[in-house]
Structure formats: C-alpha cells, structure tokens
Amino acid sequence: xxLGTLFPRFLARAGRPARSSLGRTLAKAAAGAAVxxxxxxxxxxxxxxxxxAIPAFARKYGLPCSACHTAWxxxxxxxxxxxxxxxxxxxxxxxxxxxNPTYFPITFRITPNWHVESTTHQPVxxxxxxxxxxxxxxxxxxxxxxxxxxxxxWTAGTxxxxxxxxxxxxxxxxxxxxxxxxxxxxxNLGGSRWLNLKFGKFELDNLISEKRFLFLxxxxxxxxxxxxxxxxDSTGFGVGDNQIGVELMGHSAKSYTRYSVALLSSNEGQxxxxxxRTYDAYLTFSQAFQVRSLGLQRFGxxxxxxxxxxxxxxxxxxxAPVPIAGxxxxxxPFYRVGFAxxxxxxxxxxxxxxxxxxxxxxxxxxxxxxxxMALPPGAHAPVWNGGFLESHYYVSPQxxxxxxxxxxxxxxxxxxxxxxxxSDIDAYSFGYRWYPFMYSRAGLAFHNEYSxxxxxxxxxxxxDGVGAAFSPSSGVWSRSLLIGFDFDF
Amino acid sequence: xxFAVSVVAFLPGLAYLLLAAGxxxxxxxxxxHVHSATGPAESHLGNLTxxxxxxxxxxxxxxxxxxxxNGDGKGENAPYLADGILPRDFTLGxxxxxxxxxxxxxxxxxxxxTVGRGLVTTGMPSWGPLTDQDRAxxxxxxxxxxxxxxxxxxxxxxxxxxxxxxTPESQKRGEELYQKTLKCFECHGKSGRGDGxxxxxxxxxxxNPIPPYDFTTGSRFKCGASNGDLYRIFMTGLDGTxxxxxxxxxxxxxxxxxxxxxxxxxxxxxxxxxxxxxPSREKSKENTAKLK
Numbered sequence: 001x002x003l004g005t006l007f008p009r010f011l012a013r014a015g016r017p018a019r020s021s022l023g024r025t026l027a028k029a030a031a032g033a034a035v036x037x038x039x040x041x042x043x044x045x046x047x048x049x050x051x052x053a054i055p056a057f058a059r060k061y062g063l064p065c066s067a068c069h070t071a072w073x074x075x076x077x078x079x080x081x082x083x084x085x086x087x088x089x090x091x092x093x094x095x096x097x098x099x100n101p102t103y104f105p106i107t108f109r110i111t112p113n114w115h116v117e118s119t120t121h122q123p124v125x126x127x128x129x130x131x132x133x134x135x136x137x138x139x140x141x142x143x144x145x146x147x148x149x150x151x152x153x154w155t156a157g158t159x160x161x162x163x164x165x166x167x168x169x170x171x172x173x174x175x176x177x178x179x180x181x182x183x184x185x186x187x188n189l190g191g192s193r194w195l196n197l198k199f200g201k202f203e204l205d206n207l208i209s210e211k212r213f214l215f216l217x218x219x220x221x222x223x224x225x226x227x228x229x230x231x232x233d234s235t236g237f238g239v240g241d242n243q244i245g246v247e248l249m250g251h252s253a254k255s256y257t258r259y260s261v262a263l264l265s266s267n268e269g270q271x272x273x274x275x276x277r278t279y280d281a282y283l284t285f286s287q288a289f290q291v292r293s294l295g296l297q298r299f300g301x302x303x304x305x306x307x308x309x310x311x312x313x314x315x316x317x318x319x320a321p322v323p324i325a326g327x328x329x330x331x332x333p334f335y336r337v338g339f340a341x342x343x344x345x346x347x348x349x350x351x352x353x354x355x356x357x358x359x360x361x362x363x364x365x366x367x368x369x370x371x372x373m374a375l376p377p378g379a380h381a382p383v384w385n386g387g388f389l390e391s392h393y394y395v396s397p398q399x400x401x402x403x404x405x406x407x408x409x410x411x412x413x414x415x416x417x418x419x420x421x422x423s424d425i426d427a428y429s430f431g432y433r434w435y436p437f438m439y440s441r442a443g444l445a446f447h448n449e450y451s452x453x454x455x456x457x458x459x460x461x462x463x464d465g466v467g468a469a470f471s472p473s474s475g476v477w478s479r480s481l482l483i484g485f486d487f488d489f
Numbered sequence: 490x491x492f493a494v495s496v497v498a499f500l501p502g503l504a505y506l507l508l509a510a511g512x513x514x515x516x517x518x519x520x521x522h523v524h525s526a527t528g529p530a531e532s533h534l535g536n537l538t539x540x541x542x543x544x545x546x547x548x549x550x551x552x553x554x555x556x557x558x559n560g561d562g563k564g565e566n567a568p569y570l571a572d573g574i575l576p577r578d579f580t581l582g583x584x585x586x587x588x589x590x591x592x593x594x595x596x597x598x599x600x601x602x603t604v605g606r607g608l609v610t611t612g613m614p615s616w617g618p619l620t621d622q623d624r625a626x627x628x629x630x631x632x633x634x635x636x637x638x639x640x641x642x643x644x645x646x647x648x649x650x651x652x653x654x655x656t657p658e659s660q661k662r663g664e665e666l667y668q669k670t671l672k673c674f675e676c677h678g679k680s681g682r683g684d685g686x687x688x689x690x691x692x693x694x695x696x697n698p699i700p701p702y703d704f705t706t707g708s709r710f711k712c713g714a715s716n717g718d719l720y721r722i723f724m725t726g727l728d729g730t731x732x733x734x735x736x737x738x739x740x741x742x743x744x745x746x747x748x749x750x751x752x753x754x755x756x757x758x759x760x761x762x763x764x765x766x767x768p769s770r771e772k773s774k775e776n777t778a779k780l781k
Binding site: 061063064066077078080081089090092093253254255290292293295296347396439440 | 537543546549550551553554555565566569570607608609610611612613614615616617618619620621622623706709
C-alpha cells in the first residue's frame, strides 16, 4: 500500500478502444496471438543471469564485502568507484606484480534453494492426458520443491596497471554454460579517468543494475521493464541483457559524475554475427550529490537507440529460397529513454531506486511486417511506459529488507484492434537478506523473497505458465516464494 | 479495489515469509561488538560535525577488517596486507599524517584528509567516494579508540611558507642535505630506493619492521602528493615511525631544497605535474576548504 502510494500511477495510458462485438472478437484473436508470441519469446532474455560480488577482490585487498557493497551484490559508491577505476583501488598496488604468485582472482556463486511457483488462470485438461471427454479448465498451477540456481564462475581483475578484464562463464541450473560477459578494459587512457575503453560482452552501464540486485526468485529476479516487449513485437531487446560491443566511459574522482557511450552489435548480446549490419547505441549519464543528513543522491538518464531488420535476404540459386545469414535488410528503429535514481535517506540506511522508461518501436517492428510490405490497416508504432520503485532498508551491513513495485502500461498498441491494456504488467516483491558473517574471504546470505506479477493476456516474464486469454478485468498472477542460501567464494 | 485484492493476496505470503523464515532471529544476531575507549565523540570540519555513533556503523562496514573491532590494528586481514605494512593502531593516538608538530595528536582535518586520500603503497585505500558526512562521522568514531583525544588538544598546524624556486642550485643544496648533512641516505638509500644501510634495522613504535619510503616508485607519498605535502612531512615527521621531524634542524628554505632534490629521485614525477590521478592531497584540501 505504501509503495503504491509513493509511486502514483502517472505513467501514461492512451485511450482504450471501444469494445464492440467485433472488437471483442479481434481482441480474442490478438490475445491468442499474444499468448503464442509470449511463448515464443526469445529464450535468451530469461532467466536473468546474476553478476556476483567478488570475494576474489576482497581477498586481494583485504576489505570486507560491505566496503564495496551496500549488501552484496549491490554496489555502494565506493564499490562503483572501484569498478569504474578498472577494479583498482589506485593505491599503486593494483598491478598483479604486487600479488602473491599463487593468487588467482576467481570466484563462484550459486544458490541452493526451496521455492514455490504458482500461476493462475492456466488451461488444464480436466482429464490428465487430455483423453476423450477432456475439456480445458481454468486452474491455478502450483509447484514447489528444492532446487539450484545457475552457477557463475567469475574471474576478473587487472592484467597490468590500468588494463582490467572480466570473464564470466555462467551455467544454468542444468549445467549448460555460456559466456555471460567477457571483456578487456583499458583504464585511464592518457592518464584521464574520463577515458576508459571496454571491449567485448558486458553489462550495459545501467544506473540500477539488474545483475547486482537483491532479488532472486522467478518473478522478482528480473526487472520487468528491462525485458518487456509489446505484444506482437519483433524487436527482441532488453536493456537488462548483456550486449557485445565497445564502451567508452568516464567518471570523476569519486565517481559522482559518470557517463558512458556504447556502440553495440544489434544481436542482443548473442555470439555470432548479427542478422543484419547495423549497430545500436546506448548513452548514459548520472550525477550524484551529497545531501548531508540524507546521504548520497544520484540521478541519471539513459537512451538506447537501435534498429532491427524486417526483411531477410534470400537466395534461390539452389532451388528453394534460403536466408542469407547476416544480410537482413529493411531496418526499422526503436528506442528506450528514461531516467533513474539512487537515493538515500536516514544517512544511507534507507535506499530508494526509482526508474522510469519510455519505449517506442517502429510500426513495422510492432506488427512484424517486412519493410517491403504494406503495414496492416490502422498500424501504429507501439509505445509503452514502465517503471518501478525499489527500496532497501539496511538494518545493519548484515541485514537488509527489500521491496519493489513495478508497473508497465501500454500507451499505444500496434493495432487499434488490440486491447489497450493487453500485456500490461504489475509486479510486487518483498524480502530480506541476512548475512550471518561479513569477512573478506567469502559471502553467505540467507535469502527470503516473495514476489508476484500480473500480466494481461500474455505469459508472465518469469516464464511460468503459458498466459491466458486476455481479460480486461483480470490477468494472470504468477507468484514466487524463494528461501535459499546465496553464497559465493 | 483491484489493488486491495492484490494486497490481500500478497499479505499472507509476506507474513509467511517473515514468520516462517525467521526474520526476527536473524536481525537479533547481527551485532558485532566494536569496543571504544571513550564515550561518544564529535569531529568538527568547518560547519560539518561528525558523530561517533553514526561513525560506528561505518567503521564496522568499511574499516573493521583491517583495524579490528578494538581499533588496535588487529583486524582479521591485518596479517595479510601487502608488504607487511600493518594497519594503524588507533588506541595509541599516534598518527603519521598530521599538520601538527611531532608529538601532538592530529587535527580532525588531518584524519579527514587521510581517510579521503588513503595511504599510497599500503593497504589503506582512498575513501574519497564516501560522503563528507560519512568521513566526518568516521573521524569522530576513530577518536573514541584513544583517550588522548579526550585528554589532549591538538596543537596548531605548522606553517608552510611559500615555495622557493625549483632550480638546479636548490636541488644541489637539497642533495647536500640528503647525502651529507642530514644523512637521509642511511635509511632511504643513496638513490632513494629505501635501501640504505640502516633500512633493515628500522622498527616502528610497536617493534615491527618498517621499510623506509622508496622515492623511485610513483609520484605520491603516504601523506600527500604535492610539494607542500612533502615539506610538511619533513617538518612534522611521521609519528610512530623512525622518521623524525626536521623542523628544529632545517630552515624553511632548506626544507624546500630537500623537496626539490627528492623530486629528482622520482622517475615518474614530472615537474609541474604533482597532481597525478586521485587520490591527491590537493583534492582533499579542496574538500576541506569547501567545508569551511
């Protein structure tokens, strides 16, 4: 209730179409399509991979986890400055030549857990197996049991003074690995902290990091706004996903002022050349201020501008048309712009993370129409607004209470016939993390979280369930309860 | 109404979360004991006042790993710090980096600057990214480890006169002081590498081996990066170490001559560029000045 009050529903919602019988029919068709498209969502968007706190750094420098983290893995400003400096404290002892030769900067993180997943309005056969006489019933499906998270094995640090790196092979809970990030970074070019060049696959320089946040469950362990796509959209982009490219960033001595400019391949961080030959750009800027009795207050803005192809070039030289890899054309634009903050009260004990994003996709992307074809009648560019307010209360460096309310509203659907609030999302998360010890060798957190998200006419972004036919008055609730031991070494 | 339904659906989950998983027992077990020697203290930096009670939490978050829960430099990481340079023992009230004469406790601004600047070549990083209020609170809390801050008042900061011209003649005079008159080379070595004949025998006030500063590495010093910082180190000495205060033996002009000569030993130092990458003494002074 408090969060709802604090976060007024100012996000724009465009006028909803009148619902005639024809409209209802079309709405059902659109909802059905949305269900299909939801199920077909790119798998690489989920689950969210967590970047971890790095006990290897704590071991290297002899600092407790709490020096760099408000509550690990979330960075405080000291940790942010350390990261901005290329994992260096700038104390003339950063180069590996000062380390014990046996020292190797490697760490891992995994979370054994017990969790419950429950999703409402699921189509369930009245007769298991769907035999004769079976009908589809609307039911709530609940599952629970002991489980593992994915495993991150991370090495990062310095190759030399002002040359840093990160390699993060990450496995899902079944042990299938991929590279979550791999990059080399040239720090303080020309002796200036305003010029740092990163090359490889990396997390976008989001003011509020989804890789370092304090939620783990299927519904709470992602920012919905970081992965949202309008119904029927082919853009396939999430600002929360690591991307491949090059990033120039700079920061002031205390990292109060920060900027980044990234040029990225337009394939959503996937390896292999992209389907087309365009590049995306991501720009961020933030500024922090000291407010004496409150703590550090940071405000920032961001813009992601990109293009995606709509036409696949083919070759029929050998008979049937075969797509030519990497040569798609008919690029159409999309963008995400917004602002975020990292605000403190009570001298740093109470943290607030507000976030707002405005999303726009070209009508061709929004309707999955090839650029050399005519748009469907009444097609528009889908436009949406999203945001969240997250809060952490640090009872001590070893105990933190967490909460978040998130909202996404479609401002304009790609087609007039699509219900105005199809795919709207509301999400809530609450929990706490307790760190029974806080040393520089390893970290352990007793993690408890309850999260719930409602999506209308589409499958929940958590991946649970298949969604349900659109209803203007209700949606699919997907709920998670997770209790686990989050540890890294 | 819909929101109310959501809340009703949500609350049982939250209640289960908090009660079944035991948040209360967790919160009750989070108190690491930090022991002070005195009552609450304050620090004063211009119009900024630091409070030890607030600093206690910050100390626990940032400092306890090296300086220990008792402030005696016996934190869990102390034995593993680079080059065997041990963390400061706050209980003695002895500090290397001061603007006050040898033997005096430091001013609050000295501790504030040290926290912000860090001690290059040691495990003490620059805590500049913390807010000024946090650093002021930390200073106030550090003072509670030693009764000296209750029983004594810091002396006035020494005066640093205007720098003389950095000329070959000045450097030559400085070399004369370093190699012959003051015999600095006995500890710091003929070429300033910290390898003088007395170096292996040096001990700090607690009997621990302590290496003399190697001027050939970097362009900063433990207590600052500017020529003024280097001058002040000569004149105040580094309490708790064998480095004495030279204020009774050298004149201000000789002090500057020594500064100019020592700069020639620093291979990475370029004249006029005594403000390298952060942390720097200048930045700290700027911050302190702003507070005033």
